Amino acid sequence: MVVSERPPASGATPRRKKPHPNSRPERPSAPGLPARMAAARLLAAVVDARTPLDGLTDQEHGHPQFRALDQRDRALVRAILTTALRFRVTIGRLVAAQLERPLPANATTLMHVLHVAAAQILFLDVPDSAAVDLAVTHAKSDPRTTRFAGLVNGVLRSIARNKETSLPKALAETDDAPDWFRSRLVEAYGEPRGKAILAAHRAEPPVDFTVKRDPAGWAEKFGGIVLPTGSVRVARLPAAVPELPGFADGGWWVQDAAAALPARLLGEVTGMRVADLCAAPGGKTMQLILAGAKVTAMDTSKSRLARMTENLQRLKLTAELVNADILAWQPPARFDAILLDAPCSSTGTVRRHPDVPWSKSPDDIAKLAALQARLLARAFTWLKPGGRLVFSNCSLDPLEGEELWRAFLEAHPDAAPDPVGPDELPGVAGFVTNEGHLRTTPADLRFEDPSISGLDGFFAARLVRNA
Incomplete structure (x- = not known):
């Protein structure tokens, strides 16, 4: 809140507030410092407060410190955060190796400053000197960390000096996941596959497109490939999504290959009446429309449905959109x-949302599985x-997939499992x-x-309702 001062009486001389003896003179912010400060603040929100990164970096409704930045600095903050979270354990190990003794348990702000700078030094195309200098300036600007400015300087310069040898060693000795997450993956998939999944999480994902027609033609335009699933894949976007050929004409939409299955x-x-539940942002709805269905798409979020409306208009597709809670709404007729x-x-x-293991917990998984069970029972x-x-x-997690599905079938004798056949997914039958x-x-x-490998983790199962 800004409080306006009352103007001085006519002829009076405005009085200047005496500076506090310990105050520092105000200095203009160093170029790039606001972006680093925002990155540290948002990293704290993810790790300490378990806040999802997408919400914090939403262009319209994100964290105020993020929205105050220009688009170039917003992109830098996103890059810093996804990198710092993707390699959080590795960065933590390299920082700890430079400390004579562990930092105090309450020195979380200092640790976030170090992680933000180390992510730039180790993995991003940022000059080491710039990353170090801005981190030191950042530390000096915060009363909680100002006395550690010398430590910040020493730790980061040592990391930069030794990274050619220390980084490969640290990467080989860590898997960059919290203990609970690693344990659940290994328990569900076994040691070799669990470790392969964790290794895949370290790589930036490619970008997949679902196209209305002519996948080979679009792959040639984008410099990509056609996957066995029919999706078009590129390692990196050649331009921003709205600037790509075919966006304005509604020729395609971005959708991970697994999400399209x-x-x-x-x-x-x-010709069927099909309900797409929890539908926004609408990729599956669009697939069903193109397949000839009459789609009723439902979601609880008005903002996500508004975005879905824009997507449908761009693609020149039509569906009935319903803003409602599945647990409260009742359709006029069965589907x-x-x-x-x-x-x-x-x-x-996790490849595209590396905050997930750090912002979620086993309790969250259990709660979400219980919600899914209620939604499934209602939809049935x-x-x-x-x-x-x-x-x-x-x-x-099997708790949200295989285990939930088996429990549902046991509780609903009028639901007959309808197994997916390997021949239904030619080229990727191993997914069944x-x-x-x-x-x-x-x-x-x-x-x-x-750079063109992998896909999102998905579970899907099918049933038929007995007559």
Whole structure:
């Protein structure tokens, strides 16, 4: 809040406030410092307050310190944060190796300053001297860290000086995941596959497109490849999404290859009334429309539905949009088919959301699994006898996938499992489990070029309602 001073009486001389004996003269902010300060503040929000990174860096509703930056600095903050979170354990080990004794437990602000700078020194195209100098200036600007400015300088300069030898060693000895997350992956997938998933999380993901038609043509335009799933993939975007050819004309939309699979499991939907639940931002809805379905798309978020409306208009597609809670809403008639892509822990998307292991917990997974079970039970009541339902989510955890599905079938004798056949997904039949479920992980879909390898972790299963 800014408080205006009362203007002095006519002829009076304005009085200057005497400076505090210990105050420093105000100095203009060093170029690049606001971005580093924002990165440290947002890193604290993720790690200490378990706040999702996407919300903090939303262009319109994100953290005020982030929104105060120009677009170039916003992109830098995103790069710093995703890197600092993706390699959090490795960075922590290299920082700790430079300390004579551990920092006090309450020195979290100092540690975030160090992690932000170390991420730039070790992994980003930022001059070491700039990263160090800005971190020291940052430390001096905060009363909580000013007395540690010399330590910041020494630790970071040592990391920069020794990184050629120390970084490969640290990467080989860590897997950059919190203990709880690593343990659950190994328990669910075994040691080799669990470690392969963790290794895949260290790589930046490629970008996938679902196209209306002519995948080979779009792959040539983008300099990418056509995946066995039919998606078009590029290692890196050649330009911002709205500037790419075909965006304004509605020729495609961005959608991870794994996320494009569940809608296909409904099979032939031409002319059917299909519900897409928890639908925004709408990729699966668009697939179903193109397949000939009459789609009712539902989501609880007005803002996400507004964005979905824009996407549908750009793609020249039409669906009935419903802003409602599945647990409270009742359709006027039952549906021929239903796709429920339920809200989950998002542990299958760590490649593009490296904050997930640090902002979620086992308790969150249990709560989300309970919510999914309620949503599934509710959605099943809306299905016509003989109709198909596909349940999916982007979690790697069996509690939200295989275990939840088995429990649902045991509790609903009128739900008959409808196993997915390997022949339904030509080229990627290995994604179909022995139980007839779809299961993908970031360690799957490997190519010689790691920059175009992997995909999100997804679970999907299918049932038919008995007559």
